[in-house]
Amino acid sequence: xxxxxxxxxxxxxxxxxxxxxxxxxxxxxxxxxxxxxxxxxxxxxxxxxxxxxxxxxxxxxxxxxxxxxxxxxxxxxxxxxxxxxxxxxxx
Numbered sequence: 199x200x201x202x203x204x205x206x207x208x209x210x211x212x213x214x215x216x217x218x219x220x221x222x223x224x225x226x227x228x229x230x231x232x233x234x235x236x237x238x239x240x241x242x243x244x245x246x247x248x249x250x251x252x253x254x255x256x257x258x259x260x261x262x263x264x265x266x267x268x269x270x271x272x273x274x275x276x277x278x279x280x281x282x283x284x285x286x287x288x289x
Contacts, residue, residue, distance in 0.1 A: 201220065201223060201224070201227075202220070204219075204223055205217075205219040205220035205223055206219075208222070208223065230248060233248075234248060234250050234275050237250050237273075238250075242280075243280065244280050244282040244283070245279070245280055245282075245283055246277055246278055246279040246280045246283055247277070247278045247280075248275055248276070248277055249275070249276050249277075249278065250273050250274070250275055250276075251273065251274055251276055252271065252272075252273055253271060253272050253273065253274055254271050255268060255269065255270055255271040256268075256269050257269070
């Protein structure tokens with residue numbers, strides 16, 4: 199499922215135009231992205247939480263040559279599903 203599919207489903211469910219539904223979905227995703235860039239946690243009750251965590255620099259190996267290299271520090275966005283979502287997926 200992609201953004202167009204979700205927009206079509208929202209439009210059908212809410213009785214609005216598909217283009218309007220796509221604009222709303224795009225705006226919601228931009229707001230979530232902007233919050234993640236700031237390092238804020240985004241909580242959607244009944245769905246889950248998006249949280250940014252820091253990954254420290256670490257040593258790794260090049261699998262082709264076996265040479266040691268330093269993997270730089272980075273941030274990652276994690277998602278923790280809410281109990282309601284887990285229950286829905288698991289039946």
